[in-house]
Amino acid sequence: NNTMKLSDLAMEMGVKAPQLVKVLMQNGVMANMNTDLDFDTIALIVPEFKWEAENVFKTADARAEETAFGDLEAESIIRPPVVTVMGHVDHGKTSLLDAIRNADVAAGEAGGITQHIGAYSVKLEDGSLITFLDTPGHEAFTAMRARGANATDIAIIVVAADDGMMPQTQEAVNHAKAAGVPMIVAVNKMDKPGANPDRIKQQLTELQIVPEEWGGNTIFAEVSALKKTGIKELLEQVKLLAEVAELKANPKRSGTGLVIEAKMEKGKGPVATLLVKDGTVEVGQYIVAGHMKGRVRSLTNDKGERVQSVGPGLPVEVLGLEAVPAAGDKFDIVKDEATAVEVSTLRKEQAEKSSATPNAKMSLEDIFSKV
Ligand code: GDP
Ligand code: MG
Numbered sequence: 001n002n003t004m005k006l007s008d009l010a011m012e013m014g015v016k017a018p019q020l021v022k023v024l025m026q027n028g029v030m031a032n033m034n035t036d037l038d039f040d041t042i043a044l045i046v047p048e049f050k051w052e053a054e055n056v057f058k059t060a061d062a063r064a065e066e067t068a069f070g071d072l073e074a075e076s077i078i079r080p081p082v083v084t085v086m087g088h089v090d091h092g093k094t095s096l097l098d099a100i101r102n103a104d105v106a107a108g109e110a111g112g113i114t115q116h117i118g119a120y121s122v123k124l125e126d127g128s129l130i131t132f133l134d135t136p137g138h139e140a141f142t143a144m145r146a147r148g149a150n151a152t153d154i155a156i157i158v159v160a161a162d163d164g165m166m167p168q169t170q171e172a173v174n175h176a177k178a179a180g181v182p183m184i185v186a187v188n189k190m191d192k193p194g195a196n197p198d199r200i201k202q203q204l205t206e207l208q209i210v211p212e213e214w215g216g217n218t219i220f221a222e223v224s225a226l227k228k229t230g231i232k233e234l235l236e237q238v239k240l241l242a243e244v245a246e247l248k249a250n251p252k253r254s255g256t257g258l259v260i261e262a263k264m265e266k267g268k269g270p271v272a273t274l275l276v277k278d279g280t281v282e283v284g285q286y287i288v289a290g291h292m293k294g295r296v297r298s299l300t301n302d303k304g305e306r307v308q309s310v311g312p313g314l315p316v317e318v319l320g321l322e323a324v325p326a327a328g329d330k331f332d333i334v335k336d337e338a339t340a341v342e343v344s345t346l347r348k349e350q351a352e353k354s355s356a357t358p359n360a361k362m363s364l365e366d367i368f369s370k371v
Pocket of ligand 2: 095
């Protein structure tokens with residue numbers, strides 16, 4: 001990502017710029033005094049002058065990784081899967097997310113009111129957890145992928161049993177396929193008189209989504225979000241799929257993950273919902289989210305409880321950032337203020353560079369036609 005101007009390189013090496021231009025041309029690279037040279041090009045030509053190129057430029061992500069702290073070699077644990085619900089409008093995404101939220105045994109235990117923070121986790125009867133992104137539809141998913149981030153481990157494709165496959169159903173399937181994310185089809189509205197799950201299986205088979213009972217490898221779970229039937233079974237299938245995926249994380253290292261959503265709130269300042277993908281986030285730690293830095297002032301989970309720390313696979317609302325990051329931004333816990341400044345500065349530079357290139361802003365179609 002980093003470049004050096006030819007004239008600066010010449011100065012640095014103590015050679016005349018035209019000499020560099022000449023060697024570049026011998027190597028098939030047209031250049032002048034003002035050409036920005038990338039590392040690979042520099043490495044190609046400097047041996048000619050008895051120099052060796054060392055890449056001292058660091059990307060922000062590499063710096064964050066290098067300065068990660070905690071027990072980096074600790075044994076990994078299985079983390080909760082992160083699930084996105086997608087599907088055609090009115091097929092019942094919001095209703096299904098609500099029904100799933102109600103199936104949370106922990107919510108019953110605590111008697112708490114669940115907070116809408118952009119993601120929530122449900123506890124199954126055996127104690128295992130599943131995290132759901134609370135933004136149905138494609139927006140969250142594509143915002144993440146536009147930044148090269150993949151928050152989701154499993155996609156639930158909702159199809160209304162009385163309506164069948166629709167354009168956005170196909171789109172959702174394409175999203176999941178493009179991201180390489182395993183999917184489960186939730187055939188919803190099974191309570192409706194016109195419900196015809198076989199027709200949906202038939203239609204999806206045309207997209208190479210073949211049900212297990214037909215010799216394929218996709219689970220079709222029949223549910224009614226309205227009557228809350230089949231929800232437990234659906235969650236059980238998600239759990240089984242997650243077990244196959246063996247999603248592992250090290251809770252003893254410094255936290256890292258993604259911003260799910262963020263906004264400015266009166267009296268609170270920037271409020272961001274983070275999804276911890278690896279490590280643990282603790283109150284008091286320094287953080288960089290996108291290129292916004294800060295210090296974790298408070299952590300609130302999806303049950304509205306203040307917590308001191310949060311581990312991998314879980315969402316949490318964080319206060320203490322100096323400004324609002326964007327959905328899909330990567331976040332890292334860093335060891336001190338100086339590292340926070342360094343990583344945020346590097347990210348800012350990278351962001352400025354990539355926004356200067358014309359194809360930095362991609363539409364949904366761009367993203368998926370590129371994969
Ligand atoms: P979304 O646009 O995909 O989020 O769909 P919604 O969850 O908003 O649901 C659209 C409509 O379908 C609403 O009127 C829901 O009450 C209804 N609906 C959702 N799930 C079911 C279901 O299982 N059975 C029936 N009969 N209606 C449902
Ligand atoms: Mg909805």
